[in-house]
Amino acid sequence: xxxxxxxxxxxxxxxxxxxxxxxxxxxxxxxxxxxxxxxxxxxxxxxxxxxxxxxxxxxxxxxxxxxxxxxxxxxxxxxxxxxxxxxxxxxxxxxxxxxxxxxxxxxxxxxxxxxxxxx
Amino acid sequence: xxxxxxxxxxxxxxxxxxxxxxxxxxxxxxxxxxxxxxxxxxxxxxxxxxxxxxxxxxxxxxxxxxxxxxxxxxxxxxxxxxxxxxxxxxxxxxxxxxxxxxxxxxxxx
Numbered sequence: 001x002x003x004x005x006x007x008x009x010x011x012x013x014x015x016x017x018x019x020x021x022x023x024x025x026x027x028x029x030x031x032x033x034x035x036x037x038x039x040x041x042x043x044x045x046x047x048x049x050x051x052x053x054x055x056x057x058x059x060x061x062x063x064x065x066x067x068x069x070x071x072x073x074x075x076x077x078x079x080x081x082x083x084x085x086x087x088x089x090x091x092x093x094x095x096x097x098x099x100x101x102x103x104x105x106x107x108x109x110x111x112x113x114x115x116x117x118x119x
Numbered sequence: 120x121x122x123x124x125x126x127x128x129x130x131x132x133x134x135x136x137x138x139x140x141x142x143x144x145x146x147x148x149x150x151x152x153x154x155x156x157x158x159x160x161x162x163x164x165x166x167x168x169x170x171x172x173x174x175x176x177x178x179x180x181x182x183x184x185x186x187x188x189x190x191x192x193x194x195x196x197x198x199x200x201x202x203x204x205x206x207x208x209x210x211x212x213x214x215x216x217x218x219x220x221x222x223x224x225x226x227x228x
Contacts, residue, residue, distance in 0.1 A: 037217075039164075046222040047156070047164065047207050060215040096163055103211070105154035105169035112163050 002027035004097045004110035012091075012117050018084040022097030022110060029078045030055045035100035036080045038071070040093040041112075048093075052100045053080055087117045121146065121218035122208055129226040135196045138223045140208030141189060146218050148189035152211040155184060155193045158222075159204045167206075168193060195225070203227040 008020035022036070029036060037052030051061035053071040061069050070083040084091060095115055099108035123141040130136035140147065140155075147153055153171045156164035166175055168184035171191060181196045191210070195202050208220040 047158075047219045049209075049217040049219060052217075060217075062216065100217075101169075103152040103170050105166045105175075106156070106164075106209075107166050107169075107175065109163040109165070 002099065002108050004099065004108055006095060006097050006110045006113040008113060008115070010114060010116065012087055012115060013119050014088055014117055015086055018082070018087050018091060018115055018117070020082045020095055020097075020113065020115070021079050022081070024078045024080075024099075029073060029080060030075050033101070035060075035102065036073070037098045037100045037106065038082045039096045039098055039106070039109075040091075041096070042090070042093045045093075050082065050084075050095075089117050091115070092117045121212070122210060122220035124206075124208060124220035124223045126221070127224045127226065129228055130195075130198045131228045132198050132200065134198050135194060136198060136225065137192050137194045138206055138208075138225065140191045140193070140210075140220045142191075142210055142218070143189055146189075146210040146212040147186065147191050149213070150211050151186070153184065153186060153191040154209045155182075155191075156207045156209070157202075157204045158207065164207065198227050200227050 003025045005023045012018045035052040038050040053059045068085045073080045094112040096112045097110040098106040101107045155168040158164040171186045172184045
C-alpha cells in the first residue's frame with residue numbers, strides 16, 4: 001500500500017521560505033499515472049489546493065500562490081518537495097502531500113505536518 | 120472558496136442527508152471530475168467519491184454522488200454516528216487547477 005510522509009521544519013520565521021518534503025514509499029514517484037500534490041489547511045479552516053507536479057517536472061499551481069510556490073521532484077530519492085517563499089502568519093497550516101490520480105481524485109494522503117509561521 | 124457548500128448539515132441516525140456543492144461552468148459544470156472527501160477531527164481527509172458518482176473500494180454504498188448543471192451533491196443514506204465529519208467537494212477547473220469547496224460539517228443528531 002503506497003504511503004506518503006511529510007517532513008520539514010515545524011516553525012518558520014516570517015519572510016523566510018517554507019520547505020517541505022514528501023517521501024513516497026511502497027510505490028514509485030515515476031509512475032506515469034499520477035501527479036503528486038500539496039494541500040494545506042489553516043487552523044479551523046477548509047482545505048486549500050497548493051499545486052501538483054508530474055514526475056517529469058510538469059507543474060500546476062494555485063493562481064493565488066503561484067508567485068511564491070515552487071514544486072520539485074527527486075526521482076532518485078522518490079520524493080517531491082514544496083517551497084513557499086516570503087511566508088506570513090497566514091501560511092500557518094497543516095500541510096498534506098497527496099497522490100493526485102487525476103479524475104480518480106486525491107486517493108492517497110500523508111498524515112499532514114503542522115507548520116507555524118512566527119518569529 | 121471557489122465552490123460553495125453549506126457550512127452545516129444534520130440528520131438523525133438512519134435518515135438521509137444531502138450536501139450540495141455549487142460551482143460554475145468552468146469547473147463543476149464543465150467536467151465530470153467532482154470528488155468528495157470526508158475528514159474527521161485531527162485526521163487527514165479520505166476520498167469518498169470520485170468522477171461525480173464513483174466510490175473507491177471500501178467506501179460504503181450509503182455514500183452516493185450526483186451532479187446537475189453546475190451543482191454536485193453528496194448523499195449519505197442510513198446515517199450512522201461515524202458519518203459525523205467535515206465533507207469537502209473538489210472539481211478540476213480550466214488550466215488544470217483544482218478547486219475546493221469551503222466544507223460542510225455534518226452532525227448526526
